[in-house]
Amino acid sequence: MPFKLLRQGFRRTKALDRILPVQQPLARNYDVIIIGGGGHGLATAYYLAKYHGIRRVAVLERGYLAGGNTARNTAIVRSNYLTPEGVAFYAESISLFKTLSIELDFNIMYSERGHLTLAHTDAAIRTSRWRAEVNKHLGVDSELISPDEIRRLCPQLNLSSKARYPILGALYHPPGAVVRHDAVAWGYAAAAARLGVEIHVDTAVTGIIKDGNRAIGVKTSRGTAHAERILQAVAGSSSHVAEMAGFRLPIRTIPLQACVSQPLKPFLDPIIVSGSLHVYVSQSSRGELVMGGSTDPYPLYASRSTLEFKEGLMAHMLELFPFLAEIKVMRQWAGIADMTPDFSPIMGVTPVDNYFIDAGWGTWGFKATPVCGKRLAEMIANGRPPKLIEPFALNRFQRFVQIGERGAASVGH
Amino acid sequence: MKILNCPLNGPRNISEFACLGEVKTVPPPDAGTADWANFVFTERNAAGLVREWWIHIATNYVFIVDRDTLTEETIRTYRVNDPLLSQSLGPGGTK
Structure with missing residues (x-):
């Protein structure tokens, strides 16, 4: 590749293939406008074009393609949730992820690793057993396993009973996987663009045009465009964009930090999560340990990094893997997470007609990218939400029927 | 390390505090379900x-903080009965 690049550099004509066509000016009318060019928005555009024949679709992105939380997550995919609604939803997501490389003709580097949620307390064992039973009932492969079995799957873990928080067991979820997150977004973008979807980057939405209570278009930094239907899919700015449309959300926006270590030889097969120790870790195909913890303690819109977070995370990493003491942190970053009160997303219709929402994805949005795109496309095409995502409606908070998914968040929040 | 100026305890490390959420107007007791x-x-x-409720956990002292969620600056902290709370131009919409 470097030689190819060098040779290209000396040529007059640029023959490298573009993934996306050159950006054109905004048209005046579209069938569907999607605000937010992250994984969810691009996936929705793709499924609309491919399976519902709606091709006059524009995806508007304020920054660059998939540069928000799609680029900032830790790339883990799993479906071992706690509520039946959650399990069914994420199980469909995993089944779509498995064949996504073929569907999109784009290698997303799906790598099935197995996912271990460690339990250090009796309460955690109880929750793990509960999750395992809910999962099995719904056909998802999950099992509560003993320290002996954990040792067989991951001998590197500190399984000593003398540790500060000894490992008593784990919820083992064999389908847990890591995926190259950027490739998911690029794959969807490329496939959608081939079907005629327009992707506009550097295009900030500055207002929602309404006719009475009906959304009919958007004002952007590159002009105005009208649409039959509009979808808001903007993690980290959900409250802000909803305010433009004229309603408020049950969301608090809180940063979530993560980091990677220097590259190491491959030694860690499964994805390791510990709720009690507030840490999750997997080894990337480049050999870096990708590590994350709980969200920051208070709401903020700044993706800055804090020493407290890293101190806490590293101390907990060393509880699990004491031999990593000499290893250095190489990169760190933060994403801006929209947290809902019940740790479940918000998908569906809004108080504004023709204006749909996909928000509140907190710290678990990436693993839902394919199912979210598929089902949101179905909703936009039919005008009403499909059964699978009905429970996640915005008005569940008015009806007091929340979906308590806190027990299945990877780590405490 | 961030420092927050507690009206009771003075400047303390922010890890000693917890954010309790936005200051909102409490609906009247007979308000409908939707309002609640x-x-x-x-x-x-x-x-x-933003204007928020915060608590100093060790002393269980609740007070009010004006801060900026873009810059992470604390503008001011108030006792709950601080007369400045009604006088000062609080962030729009939180009253």
């Missing part, structure tokens, strides 16, 4: 100036 749902769940969640 709104009060409990809906957030202004502004990117910019």
